[in-house]
Amino acid sequence: MASSLGAELLTSLLNHPLKNGAKAMEDPNKCDKSPLGIIPQQLRGDLSNFSTNAMYGECFEKCIGCSKTISDGYKANRTEFLIQACNKPDYLEDLTGITKMNENINIDDIEALSDFEWE
DSSP, X not given: OHHHXXXXXXXXXXXXXXXXXXXXXXXXXXXXXXXXXXXXXXXXXXXXXXXXXXXXXXXXXXXXXTOHHHHHHHHHOXXXXXXXXXXOTTHHHHHHTHHHHHHTOOHHHHHHHHTSOOO
């Protein structure tokens, strides 16, 4: 199922004039459309009821996959970027600032949430 949905998503993306620049929005009426329909940001399957949902989210400025920092770093020196990313496990996290962000997390805030009794 996942491969067939992936193929459909890729086909829609490749048929859009903006390709991977097509905008995905929570409201399907506001999404960029290809001749094959909307292009969701991601598809998530739920085996408990055999359904698939189109999902959307906000861009994270520290994303190790698609942030501007990663894109610019890759474009500036592709070979060196890939060597660093493959050889240093924390390279992408350090580059985007996730390492520093994690160092600044207050562990007491996390523990307070874990003590909350959910109904």
